[in-house]
Amino acid sequence: MLTQRQDKILQAIVRQYTSVGQPVGSKHLAEDLPFKVSPATVRNEMGVLEDNGLILKQHSSSGRIPSTKGYRYYVDHLLDTEAITNNDLLVIQNSLGTSFQKIDEIISHSADILSDLTSYTAFTLKPEQADVRLSGFRLVPLGNQKVIAILVTDNGDVESQAFTLPQDFDTDALQAVVRMINDQLTGEPLTKVMNRLKDDIPLQVMQYLQSADGFLDLFDHIVSRASREQFFIGGRLNLFNFSNTYNSVGVQTLSRLLEHNDQISTLLDANTANDGINVKIGSEISGNEAFDDYSLITASYNVDQYGKGIIAVLGPAKMPYSRTIGLVDAFRQQLAKKLLDFYRHYYSS
Amino acid sequence: MLTQRQDKILQAIVRQYTSVGQPVGSKHLAEDLPFKVSPATVRNEMGVLEDNGLILKQHSSSGRIPSTKGYRYYVDHLLDTEAITNNDLLVIQNSLGTSFQKIDEIISHSADILSDLTSYTAFTLKPEQADVRLSGFRLVPLGNQKVIAILVTDNGDVESQAFTLPQDFDTDALQAVVRMINDQLTGEPLTKVMNRLKDDIPLQVMQYLQSADGFLDLFDHIVSRASREQFFIGGRLNLFNFSNTYNSVGVQTLSRLLEHNDQISTLLDANTANDGINVKIGSEISGNEAFDDYSLITASYNVDQYGKGIIAVLGPAKMPYSRTIGLVDAFRQQLAKKLLDFYRHYYSS
DNA sequence: GTTTAGCACTTAACCCTATCGAGTGCTAAA
């Protein structure tokens, strides 16, 4: 356990390091403290902090920088979540204020705003209910052999997919299949639908259609699209602005990672607390040491019965935490509000 | 005009510089030439090339590097378009071989493949006919106040958009509007549809609907989505792999550019030849000096009556042109073939 | 018992200099 004075000193070290960017020494530090002590005293206390693994030296006579553990302690105990500026709030409200036609547009745009605000890389995930259910499937002929397949889920999402039928296709049989699908699967969670699609459904379809593969592919595709966790990334390239240690290997690894959606998805899932804001620092993020100099701030946002979504920011471990966390928090609230409005307006039942 | 020997020397300079990456001097160069001359002779010839502005020195006693003009000359006259390896061809065919459900998926995936193959940043644009026409618009009620709007164009594209009606909405009036839209606009080019949407259409809609704004917004949105030139980017982060001059300002500028679709769009349009492969080097790309160390290779691909699309690769000016051009050329052919198959299969008329 | 002044010590960063190597242009001979 640290004394109150040690707390203040650690706090000052993190603040100074994250704002100035240079290792901080005892003399400068002493000037910035809320109480008056000599550099020598500060040095003694810094010794204690170092013994506790909260701060590090880069070489024997260098100033100190916070360790992962130090950041952790700072975020957990020493952070005064400073309210964000009115200006930032206005920017958020303005950016979310324009009218959108689709949830996806809001979420996608959100990633861009959030990355602009923080100047880091931002991720946004659509709100998802725990188990979305199928509420209807249709095929609407558009003439000229074209058909559009429409799948509606009980959270109001609609997925559609156009395709063209072979010349001499039995459209009556197709509509019979659609009826069967609706009879059998309406009200089922999409996960279960996916399972049955590999199980008993193919047999049933084949009773109506000779070549069932095409239809099954289509249906599988549209269902998996509806149940996919869809997310967006903003400001990918910001990762390079603070080219930390100029660690080219690490940057390479991160690049690859950012291009593969599935990996980001698991990363976010693994690092998101069920509720509230979550900060993961350096090695806490994943086993991959490419993240050692980064921090990931995730926050879930709640849109009532429409489910929970996630927003996240990936920036340098050396970041102004209180500002960034303040921004993420404000953003998540505004986004939740906006989405609630949107759902109420467009998907009211 | 250059002598044949000067041609060979320039060719060797570009080849060596693009493969080794270091300025090339007379001694090494003499060893790599297909004829035997002394370094002194090479030096004399290099003097001529320099007088012609084809090669540059970085300082008075450095080796030479090709200038933009030198690259240009090389690409125009000295390139022997080396056939791509069987392996590369296989990779392309395999990647395009998997089954896709939508044109967009093919195009999007193509950007990824092309960037992987070249290890640069790749862009792909959907094939577009010169003037796409509206071939039908529908509203399909899905129950529970939900409606899906569907717009079909004569190139077989289908855009759809779900929305929810206010509680007590006159659905008959809405269908009347749809009938009116179809009567008035079917067969018109989308560009003209967009114009009339700002002109006489609103008045007509208002004859049926009290609050026409919602509908007009929706329709405008879906039409502009259908007529938007949609493109995809692969390997954005590859731009940083060859962190050229470590020119942080230039990289910043490029970053911003890559995040703004409209700018890329105009860039590609401006740099694409009507047919065949086009290479733009350094300052040729745009007025922006951020591009000075880059080259942009664009190629249009032709899918018969379904229109023309574009693929492009943005890499360092110091690139192995024959390989990259070979790859782009092969890719464009394979992509055209794949798309033709796809259109024939799914959109056969 | 803390705190602090003082001091010896460490290290990165900077600048200056010397050296080396790869390159050049020029001249004169082949």
Next chain:
DNA sequence: TTTAGCACTCGATAGGGTTAAGTGCTAAAC
């Protein structure tokens, strides 16, 4: 016309000295 030879240029590298910012420790002051 080509080439050998040579003086010259310049970036890159390594070594040495100095400086500034930092440290830990000790002993005196509070």
